[in-house]
Amino acid sequence: MNKQPGTRGLIFNEPQLWDKSRKGRCAVSLPRADVKRCQLDASLVGESPELPQLSELDVVRHYTRLSQWNFGVDSGMYPLGSCTMKYNPKTNEVQAARQGFASAHPLAGDEFSQGALKLMYDLEHLLGEITGFPAVTLQPAAGAHGELAGMLIIHAYHAKKGKQRTKIIIPDTAHGTNPASASLCGYESINIKSGEKGILEPATVAAVMDEDTAGIMITNPNTLGLFEENIKEICEIVHAKGGLVYGDGANMNAIMGIVKPGHLGIDVLHLNLHKTFSTPHGGGGPGSGPVGVSKELIPFLPVPRIEKDLTRYRFVTECPDTIGRMHTFYGHFGIMVRAYAYILSMGGKGLHRASQLAVLNANYIKESLKDTLNLPYDRPCMHECVFNDKHQQVFHVTTMDMAKRLLDYGFHPPTVYFPLVVDAAFMVEPTETESKENIDQFIDAVKAIVQEAQETPELLKKAPLLTKVTRLDEVGAARKPCLRG
Amino acid sequence: MRYLPHTKEDIDEMLAKTGLASLDELFKTIPDALKTKAPLNIPEGLSEWDLNEHMESLASTNIACKNYKCFIGAGSYDHYIPSIVPYLISRSEFATAYTPYQPEVSQGTLQGIYEFQTMITELLGMDIATASHYDCGTALAECALIALRKDRNASKIAVSSLVHPHHRQIMETYLHAAGYEMIQIPRTREGLTDLAALGAMEGIAGVAIQSPNFLGNIEDLSAFKAIADTQKILFIASFTESLAYGLLKNPGSCGADLVAGEGQSLGIAKGFGGPGLGLLAGTQKMMRNLPGRLIGKTKDANGDDGYVLTLATREQHIRREKASSNICSNNGLNAMTAAIYLATVGKIGIREIAQQNHDKAVYLKTALEMVGFESVFDSPFFNEFVLKAPKGFARKRADLISNQCIFAGMDLEPYYPELKDHYLFCATETVSKKDMDQLAKEVQ
Amino acid sequence: MKEISDLNFSENVKYTKDHEWAKLNKDIVTIGLSDYAQDQLGEIVFVELPEVGDIFTKGDEFGSVESVKAVSEVYLPISGEVVEINGALEDNPELVNEDCYEGGWLIRLKPDNLLELDDLMDKAAYLDMLKG
Incomplete structure (x- = not known):
C-alpha cells in the first residue's frame, strides 16, 4: 500500500482574539482627519464596541494559525456526498x-x-x-x-x-x-x-x-x-x-x-x-x-x-x-x-467530459469497495455511491467511527447518516477532479480501516488521533450553549 | 483540460474495473430517449490567457474599473479594506472547506465564526448572533417570520416605510406566500418613522425599524421599543451600514428583540451588490427560534477547548418541514472576512473610522448647501443624508459620472415619488476633503 | 441502544404506543417518557414543554424532546389542562435519560375524563408491543 497522506505535523495553539488583545494596539492605519470633527448628540452615541486590540502581525498570525486547523479541497480529497467538492480553480x-x-x-x-x-x-x-x-x-x-x-x-x-x-x-x-x-x-x-x-x-x-x-x-x-x-x-x-x-x-x-x-x-x-x-x-x-x-x-x-x-x-x-x-x-x-x-474555461466538451469522469470515479469506487463495505443498492451509479456500516456492526463499529478514522489517513470523510433511506449511510462523491492515484489511496484507506474495525475496534472509537482536537462533546455544547466569548 | 487528471490509461483501467466498455456505457441506466442528442452549444474552452483577456474586456466596460469617487451608499458602501483582509481570507484552507460538519478538521472555520458571533454581539449589544445570513434583506424577512410564528393571534407585521425599499420588497415576497401581510408605517416630515402611526396599529406580531434609516436619519429606537412593549409585540431593528454602530448607541441597548443587518461595510467589496453579509442577532429568549447555523464552544475528549455547530435541531437537515428556516449554505466566508476586519480595526479603529464617516458627511452636506442644495430634514444622520438639488442637477450629475467618474448622490424619486429632485448622498472615510470640495465646485 | 431486556419498565404507570407513560395520583395525572423512548433518543439536550393552563385533547402534540441530531414530538395520552411542568428539565434535560419515571417526568395534567386512562397499556401489554 502506498504511503497515506495523513501524518504528523507541527501546528500551533492559538487563543481567542480577545485573549491576545492589549489596550492601545490597532492593526489598521487610520485615515488622516482632514475635516472638522462633529460630535453627534451625546444621547445618540454609544460606548465604543469592545473589539480586540491587536497589531497587524497579531491578526495575521491568528488567522494563519486558524487556517491551518482546517481541511479544504486544496488540502486533500474531500469525497463529501451530495456536496460536489471539486477543485476550485484559482483563475x-x-x-x-x-x-x-x-x-x-x-x-x-x-x-x-x-x-x-x-x-x-x-x-x-x-x-x-x-x-x-x-x-x-x-x-x-x-x-x-x-x-x-x-x-x-x-x-x-x-x-x-x-x-x-x-x-x-x-x-x-x-x-x-x-x-x-x-x-x-x-x-x-x-x-x-x-x-x-x-x-x-x-x-x-x-x-x-x-x-x-x-x-x-x-x-x-x-x-x-x-x-x-x-x-x-x-x-x-x-x-x-x-x-x-x-x-x-x-x-x-x-x-x-x-x-x-x-x-x-x-x-x-x-x-x-x-x-x-x-x-x-x-x-x-x-x-x-x-x-x-x-x-x-x-x-x-x-x-x-x-x-x-x-x-x-x-x-x-x-x-x-x-x-x-x-x-x-x-x-x-x-x-x-x-x-x-x-x-x-471548460467549454461545452469539457463540461461533458467532467460529468463522464465524475461518474467514472464514483463507479470505480463503488466497484472497488463493494466487497469491503455493504452496498444497499448495487446498481450502476451516477456521481456518488452510498454504502453503510452493516458489516461492521458485529464489531460495534459505526459509520461515524470509520469516518473519523479516515481523518487520520488524511481524507475528509464522506457524507455520513444521509440520505436517511439508508441506515448509517456512508455517501461517497469523489468528483471528476480527483485522479486515479488519489482515489486508489482513498480505497486503500477505507480497506485498511475496515480491517482495523475487525482487529482493533477500540482504535476507531478513539479516532481521530492526529487532528488538532479529538472528538468533541456535542451533547454538552447543546445542553449548555455557549455561543459567544 | 487542466482540471481533469485522467489519462487514457487511467480511464481504461477504471472502466475495466467497472466492467464497462466505454464512458458512454456508464450512463446506461438513463433511457436513451431522455439523453440529449446534440452536444452542448458552448464554445471550446478558453486558455487562461484568452479568459483573462475576455474577462478584462467585460470588467472594463463597468465604470468601476476606474477609480471612481463614490458619493452613494443606499445599502452598499465604499470603505477602505485593509490589505491583510483579502490576503488572509484568500487562504484556501478557509475558502475551499465545506460547512464544518467534521469539527476535528474544521476548527479554523469554527473558532473564526465563533469569534465573529462574539464580535457581532458586541457591536450590536445582543446576546446571540448567528453564523450569518445571505444579506440584510433576507435576514430581515426571516426576523419577520420569527415574530409571526411566535404570535399565533397576529398575521401582520409593521414595517417602517424608511426600511430600505429593496428589503421591504424581499419581505413582501417571503410573507405573501406564507399568508402573512406587511403594513407600512408612514414617515414624518422630519424623515423619520411615524411613531404615532405605529401606536394606532392593531393585530401585528412585530415592528421593524431601520436605523440609520434609508434616508440616512437616525431613528429613536428606544421609543419604538416602548411602543412594542405596550403592544406586547417583538421589536426588530435593522441597518444597512454596520459601521454606524462603531459610533451610535447599539440596537441591543435600545431594547431590540431581533436585529437584521448588512455587514458589507466590514471589509467586503461592493461586488455589484453581492455576496454581502447578512447579520442576524437576537436576545437569549430568541435562541431556539433563530434561523441558520450557530457555533458553540465545548471540550474535546481530552478536555481541550474546541468548537462545534450546535443547536442544529432548529435546522432543515434535522427538522425538515418544521425547521426554523430552509437556510443551509450561508455567507460564511464573508462572515470570516468581517471577523478579520473587526479584529484589524479593533476598538480604537472602529470608533475613529465611524467618527470620520460622520465628520465627512457633515462636511459634504454643508459644502453642498453652500452651492445651492437645500437641506430637507433636520434629523441627525450618520454618513448619509438627503438634499434637494437645484435645477439642472440631474444633467450635471450624469455628466460627472461619464466625464469624471464621480457618483454624486442617488436619485430618490424612483423609491419615493414625492421626493422629486431629492438625492441621497453618502460620504465615507474613503473620500477626502479635496474630493468633496471638487464635487461642490462641479455642481455649483 | 440497549436490548429491551436491559430496560426498566415501571409497573405503576400506563403506556401509550408513542412511548409516553401516564400515572394517576389522586386526581392529577403525571406524564413522562418510557425508558425505551429515552434510550432510543439517546442523550437528551433539550425538552420543550407547554405552559401551565394550556388545554389539550388526547393525542395532541404537547412538546418535544431533542437529542443532538434528532427531535421527537411528544403526544398526550389523555385530554386535560396542564397544571404543572417539570421546571428542572430546563437546566437538566438529562433527567429524562437518568430517571425517566421519577425526576424526569414532563408535565402534570388535570384530566377531563379518567376513563381515557383505560385505553392505555399496562406493562405487559407494552412489552408485548415492543417485542412485537
Whole structure:
C-alpha cells in the first residue's frame, strides 16, 4: 500500500482574539482627519464596541494559525456526498477580483454597469443551455434560496390559475431543504418512499397526486446517486393533475451534456454554482442558486430581470406576475463571475467530459469497495455511491467511527447518516477532479480501516488521533450553549 | 483540460474495473430517449490567457474599473479594506472547506465564526448572533417570520416605510406566500418613522425599524421599543451600514428583540451588490427560534477547548418541514472576512473610522448647501443624508459620472415619488476633503 | 441502544404506543417518557414543554424532546389542562435519560375524563408491543 497522506505535523495553539488583545494596539492605519470633527448628540452615541486590540502581525498570525486547523479541497480529497467538492480553480478568484467587478456599486446604473450585466445575461444563457430551460434567474443566494424561489414560482403559478393547492410530494431521498422550502410557501409535505431499486415508482406518485397537490420535488440524480429512470412518466402523472415538477439540481454534476432536465418535463430547477460550477464553498458559503424555468413559468421569475436591446443590457422590474424580489441587489454576483469563468474555461466538451469522469470515479469506487463495505443498492451509479456500516456492526463499529478514522489517513470523510433511506449511510462523491492515484489511496484507506474495525475496534472509537482536537462533546455544547466569548 | 487528471490509461483501467466498455456505457441506466442528442452549444474552452483577456474586456466596460469617487451608499458602501483582509481570507484552507460538519478538521472555520458571533454581539449589544445570513434583506424577512410564528393571534407585521425599499420588497415576497401581510408605517416630515402611526396599529406580531434609516436619519429606537412593549409585540431593528454602530448607541441597548443587518461595510467589496453579509442577532429568549447555523464552544475528549455547530435541531437537515428556516449554505466566508476586519480595526479603529464617516458627511452636506442644495430634514444622520438639488442637477450629475467618474448622490424619486429632485448622498472615510470640495465646485 | 431486556419498565404507570407513560395520583395525572423512548433518543439536550393552563385533547402534540441530531414530538395520552411542568428539565434535560419515571417526568395534567386512562397499556401489554 502506498504511503497515506495523513501524518504528523507541527501546528500551533492559538487563543481567542480577545485573549491576545492589549489596550492601545490597532492593526489598521487610520485615515488622516482632514475635516472638522462633529460630535453627534451625546444621547445618540454609544460606548465604543469592545473589539480586540491587536497589531497587524497579531491578526495575521491568528488567522494563519486558524487556517491551518482546517481541511479544504486544496488540502486533500474531500469525497463529501451530495456536496460536489471539486477543485476550485484559482483563475476564477483572479477574475472575480478584477476592479471592474469587485468595486462595482450595485446602484451605479445600467449604463455604467454594462460589463456586469452582459456577464449575467450570458451566464443565464449558458446555464439555460446546460439545463435545457428557456430562462434562468441568477438571483437566489444559495441552493435553498433557489428552492424557495422555485416553490414561490409554483405557488404563484397556482394562484394565477385561480386555485391554490395545499400539498407537495417529497420523496424520502430528498435533502432537508426541500420540505423546509415547501413549508415556507404553506405547502404540506407528502412524503413518499422510493422503490426497491432506490428510485421512485410512477405508481407511488400516482397514488398521492391529486388536484390539491401543487407538484413534486425531485432530485435527479437522487441522493443515492441513482438516476430517476421514470422521471418522464412521473412528470406526466403530475402534469395530468395540473401539478408542476420541481427539480433539485444539486447533483447536476453527473449529467452535463448528457441529460437536460428541461427536456424531461421538469418545470423548474435550481442549480448550485458552488457544487457543479466549481465556486468555493467558503466553509459554508456564500454559494449561489440560479433557477431555470419552463416557458410557461417565465412571467413568475423574480425581479429584476435582465433584458438585451440590440447591444445594450438593462434591468427590468416591470413584470406583473413576478414573485417579487429575493435578494437586496442581484444575487451573489462575485460567485457568478467565478462560475462564468469556469464554464468558459471548460467549454461545452469539457463540461461533458467532467460529468463522464465524475461518474467514472464514483463507479470505480463503488466497484472497488463493494466487497469491503455493504452496498444497499448495487446498481450502476451516477456521481456518488452510498454504502453503510452493516458489516461492521458485529464489531460495534459505526459509520461515524470509520469516518473519523479516515481523518487520520488524511481524507475528509464522506457524507455520513444521509440520505436517511439508508441506515448509517456512508455517501461517497469523489468528483471528476480527483485522479486515479488519489482515489486508489482513498480505497486503500477505507480497506485498511475496515480491517482495523475487525482487529482493533477500540482504535476507531478513539479516532481521530492526529487532528488538532479529538472528538468533541456535542451533547454538552447543546445542553449548555455557549455561543459567544 | 487542466482540471481533469485522467489519462487514457487511467480511464481504461477504471472502466475495466467497472466492467464497462466505454464512458458512454456508464450512463446506461438513463433511457436513451431522455439523453440529449446534440452536444452542448458552448464554445471550446478558453486558455487562461484568452479568459483573462475576455474577462478584462467585460470588467472594463463597468465604470468601476476606474477609480471612481463614490458619493452613494443606499445599502452598499465604499470603505477602505485593509490589505491583510483579502490576503488572509484568500487562504484556501478557509475558502475551499465545506460547512464544518467534521469539527476535528474544521476548527479554523469554527473558532473564526465563533469569534465573529462574539464580535457581532458586541457591536450590536445582543446576546446571540448567528453564523450569518445571505444579506440584510433576507435576514430581515426571516426576523419577520420569527415574530409571526411566535404570535399565533397576529398575521401582520409593521414595517417602517424608511426600511430600505429593496428589503421591504424581499419581505413582501417571503410573507405573501406564507399568508402573512406587511403594513407600512408612514414617515414624518422630519424623515423619520411615524411613531404615532405605529401606536394606532392593531393585530401585528412585530415592528421593524431601520436605523440609520434609508434616508440616512437616525431613528429613536428606544421609543419604538416602548411602543412594542405596550403592544406586547417583538421589536426588530435593522441597518444597512454596520459601521454606524462603531459610533451610535447599539440596537441591543435600545431594547431590540431581533436585529437584521448588512455587514458589507466590514471589509467586503461592493461586488455589484453581492455576496454581502447578512447579520442576524437576537436576545437569549430568541435562541431556539433563530434561523441558520450557530457555533458553540465545548471540550474535546481530552478536555481541550474546541468548537462545534450546535443547536442544529432548529435546522432543515434535522427538522425538515418544521425547521426554523430552509437556510443551509450561508455567507460564511464573508462572515470570516468581517471577523478579520473587526479584529484589524479593533476598538480604537472602529470608533475613529465611524467618527470620520460622520465628520465627512457633515462636511459634504454643508459644502453642498453652500452651492445651492437645500437641506430637507433636520434629523441627525450618520454618513448619509438627503438634499434637494437645484435645477439642472440631474444633467450635471450624469455628466460627472461619464466625464469624471464621480457618483454624486442617488436619485430618490424612483423609491419615493414625492421626493422629486431629492438625492441621497453618502460620504465615507474613503473620500477626502479635496474630493468633496471638487464635487461642490462641479455642481455649483 | 440497549436490548429491551436491559430496560426498566415501571409497573405503576400506563403506556401509550408513542412511548409516553401516564400515572394517576389522586386526581392529577403525571406524564413522562418510557425508558425505551429515552434510550432510543439517546442523550437528551433539550425538552420543550407547554405552559401551565394550556388545554389539550388526547393525542395532541404537547412538546418535544431533542437529542443532538434528532427531535421527537411528544403526544398526550389523555385530554386535560396542564397544571404543572417539570421546571428542572430546563437546566437538566438529562433527567429524562437518568430517571425517566421519577425526576424526569414532563408535565402534570388535570384530566377531563379518567376513563381515557383505560385505553392505555399496562406493562405487559407494552412489552408485548415492543417485542412485537
